[in-house]
Amino acid sequence: MKTPLAVQGLCKNYPAFQLRDVSFSLVPGTITGFIGRNGAGKTTTINSMLSFVRPDAGEISFFGLDYPEHDREIKERIGFVSAGMTYYTRKKLKAITAVTRTFYPGWDDTAYRKWMSVFGLDEEKTPAELSNGMKIKYALALALSHGAELLILDEPTSGLDPVSREELVEVFLKLKDEGKTVFFSTHITSDLEKCADRILFLQQGELKADDTLEGFRDAWRIAECGTDIPPAMQEAACGRCRIRDGYTVLIRKDNAAAFETREATLEEIMIHLEKEAEEA
Numbered sequence: 001m002k003t004p005l006a007v008q009g010l011c012k013n014y015p016a017f018q019l020r021d022v023s024f025s026l027v028p029g030t031i032t033g034f035i036g037r038n039g040a041g042k043t044t045t046i047n048s049m050l051s052f053v054r055p056d057a058g059e060i061s062f063f064g065l066d067y068p069e070h071d072r073e074i075k076e077r078i079g080f081v082s083a084g085m086t087y088y089t090r091k092k093l094k095a096i097t098a099v100t101r102t103f104y105p106g107w108d109d110t111a112y113r114k115w116m117s118v119f120g121l122d123e124e125k126t127p128a129e130l131s132n133g134m135k136i137k138y139a140l141a142l143a144l145s146h147g148a149e150l151l152i153l154d155e156p157t158s159g160l161d162p163v164s165r166e167e168l169v170e171v172f173l174k175l176k177d178e179g180k181t182v183f184f185s186t187h188i189t190s191d192l193e194k195c196a197d198r199i200l201f202l203q204q205g206e207l208k209a210d211d212t213l214e215g216f217r218d219a220w221r222i223a224e225c226g227t228d229i230p231p232a233m234q235e236a237a238c239g240r241c242r243i244r245d246g247y248t249v250l251i252r253k254d255n256a257a258a259f260e261t262r263e264a265t266l267e268e269i270m271i272h273l274e275k276e277a278e279e280a
């Protein structure tokens, strides 16, 4: 099966920010979490790869087809959902759907009914009457009704309460069960611990990790120590964070044998690496 998305050497220059040579590809039927702190460049990457902004360099292909050359065919096979999506707030969902379906020759009404029912959405409502989580679900229902095989979501869980986030994570797992590929950006790492197969970690416009969730986590260990970090540990540290009684220190697993350590969570890895980058 062709890779749903391959990004090669993507660059975008803004006056105060550069996206530098980002390359990755997605594995079909998996969930990939695209993580990085605010301003790391996640949205810039997504906008550049979807040609919402013009990239300065890079090659993008979806399902082995170059983009944007094969724009029309590709758009029928992907769905894009952003937390900031806006709809005509006072139109009923059924009116919005009626317009949307005209853009897609492959529109499948049975699939639409199914996903509206799975997500508990009422067509008689207007977007103004939907919560943020419901709006994301409606956007997903539209994407899935035109047969999207790849779902690209920009920060779908931010701004949602923990229960709504949990529901969305369950939706992603359901989509994966159906063979869809899911790519979503977030800075809420706990959501990824529950559902992601792969992690892409972006830091200051550079892709710092592209690995399985287990591989990414397993490369690191955490040491907990008092306020005096021993010199050997200082040497091995890749970032340290203050905690109540001292510090937590992130150490590459390869360098951690000499210390008492434990497994690291995704959040700990991200925070420690960001601290290190800030201090560098």
Ligand SMILES: Nc1ncnc2c1ncn2[C@@H]1O[C@H](COP(=O)(O)OP(=O)(O)OP(=O)(O)O)[C@@H](O)[C@H]1O
Residues within 6 Å of the ligand: 014, 015, 016, 017, 036, 037, 038, 039, 040, 041, 042, 043, 044, 045, 155, 187
């Ligand atoms: N149109 C633009 N013009 C100039 N700079 C921009 C533009 N869009 C984004 N940037 C800058 O690019 C940087 C990366 O922003 P981006 O929105 O891609 O980050 P992000 O990782 O998605 O962050 P967040 O999690 O806050 O959404 C920021 O410093 C931002 O100010």
